[in-house]
Every structure is written in C-alpha cells, then in structure tokens.
Amino acid sequence: MGLLSRLFTKKSPPSPREQQLEREFIPIIMKDIATKEEAQLIFQKLLKEVKADIASKPDMPLNMGDYLLKNEKNNARISKMLEKRRLFGVTDDQIREWWNKDELERGLIKKFSEFQRMAIYSMLKSQGMSAKEARKKVMMCFPTYGEKDLSLHLPYEIKEKVDNYIYALLSNPQTADATRQQIEAAGSVNDFIVEKIDQGVL
Known part of the structure; x- marks a missing residue:
C-alpha cells in the first residue's frame, strides 16, 4: 500500500468489546x-496480532x-484433548471458564503472557547473559x-x-526463599507446579 493510500485509509473504530478489553488490560500491562x-501501544500491538x-x-x-464439555463423551478428539488437561487437575468449571471467554480475550491473555517472558528474556540478554542462560532464568x-x-x-x-x-508464595517473606529454592531444585517453575499438582497441594 502506497503512502497516499495509507494516509487516506480510515481505520475501523474499536468495537465496544475491544474498548472493554483495553480498559481491563491496561492496568495489568502497567x-x-x-x-x-x-x-496502550503494547495493547494495540497485541490486539492487532x-x-x-x-x-x-x-x-x-x-x-x-x-x-467441549457437552461433546466430550461422544467425540474422541475432544475427549483426548480434555483428558490431557485433567492430568493437571483441570476441572469442568476451569474448562468452561477458559474456553467460554471469547477469542479476543483468550488471545490477549496468551499474547501478553508471551510478551512478559520475551521482555525479561531480552532484558537478561542485554545485561550480558547468553541465550541459554537467559532462557533458563526465564523458566x-x-x-x-x-x-x-x-x-x-x-x-x-x-x-x-x-x-x-506463585504470587502468594513469592510475595510472602515467610515462604519466598523456600519457594525459590524449591523452584531451583525442580528445574523450572513449570516442574515445581507439576510437583505441587502431583502432591495434591495445588
């Protein structure tokens, strides 16, 4: 698209749903x-993606x-998909809560989660860490x-x-140090969480 075309092309105004999500996400991003x-710039970038x-x-x-829940018993693909999630202790209510969100909200949650990880990764590399060291630290x-x-x-x-x-553990001075040591011993936050799920703690 040429320069003149870009100048005179009108952008569609944000939908009421997009405006609502912006109001919800801006405080989180901040x-x-x-x-x-x-x-706001980050939100608009993520929304576009x-x-x-x-x-x-x-x-x-x-x-x-x-x-998904309605068709779990008579659809093998859905049944397999949900079975994997139940291994992590996922409940029907959690399946319903996540998947009943509209695609915009689910997408923004996923994009912002990745944005946070990449921002920390880039910061660590700029401080002199190797890519391998930075990835491990982010994990x-x-x-x-x-x-x-x-x-x-x-x-x-x-x-x-x-x-x-995780926030409750790391923000509490009485549990923060022990939690960091347990995460280090587990190898990553994910492995730490899987251990807690297996132990019935989470």
Whole structure:
C-alpha cells in the first residue's frame, strides 16, 4: 500500500468489546510498563496480532467450553484433548471458564503472557547473559502455558490459579526463599507446579 493510500485509509473504530478489553488490560500491562501511553501501544500491538490470528483460522463456536464439555463423551478428539488437561487437575468449571471467554480475550491473555517472558528474556540478554542462560532464568521466573503441547507447558485453564499461587508464595517473606529454592531444585517453575499438582497441594 502506497503512502497516499495509507494516509487516506480510515481505520475501523474499536468495537465496544475491544474498548472493554483495553480498559481491563491496561492496568495489568502497567504493572510492568512505566506509562499509560506505552501500555496502550503494547495493547494495540497485541490486539492487532490477535485479530490477525483469529482471521487466519476457522470460526469457533461461542461458549466453546460448554461445547467441549457437552461433546466430550461422544467425540474422541475432544475427549483426548480434555483428558490431557485433567492430568493437571483441570476441572469442568476451569474448562468452561477458559474456553467460554471469547477469542479476543483468550488471545490477549496468551499474547501478553508471551510478551512478559520475551521482555525479561531480552532484558537478561542485554545485561550480558547468553541465550541459554537467559532462557533458563526465564523458566525459573515464569510458568509457560499452552493449548496444544502440554508435554512442555501447563494448560491455560489453570493459569489464574497457578499465577495466584506463585504470587502468594513469592510475595510472602515467610515462604519466598523456600519457594525459590524449591523452584531451583525442580528445574523450572513449570516442574515445581507439576510437583505441587502431583502432591495434591495445588
């Protein structure tokens, strides 16, 4: 597209849903970003990426969580998908809560989670760490979540529960040091969380 075309092409105004999500996400982004203006730019970048991802895939049913649970018993693919999640203790309520979110919200949660990890990774490399060292450090600081490859990631369905659990431990002076030592011994935050799930603690 030429310069004149870009100048005179009108951008579609944000939908009410996009405006609502912006109001919800800006305070979250600002926990890591200094100014509201920067946070808004990051939100718009992530939103653009999410919308492009959605446009490239087939439409999904609304209230996807209800659809998955309803068809679990008579659809082998869905049954296998949910079975993997239940190994992490994922409940029907958590499946419903995550998958009933619209695609914009789920996409933004995923994109911002990756943005946080990459921001820390880039910072560590700029401080002189090698790529291998930086990746290992990030794994010690942040859990990773996924929807497909759960051999390497935790399911998004438990993201809120896990994030709150880790925050509670690390923000408490009485448990912070011991938790860091346990994460180090486990090898990563993900491995630490899997241990806690296996122990029935989480």
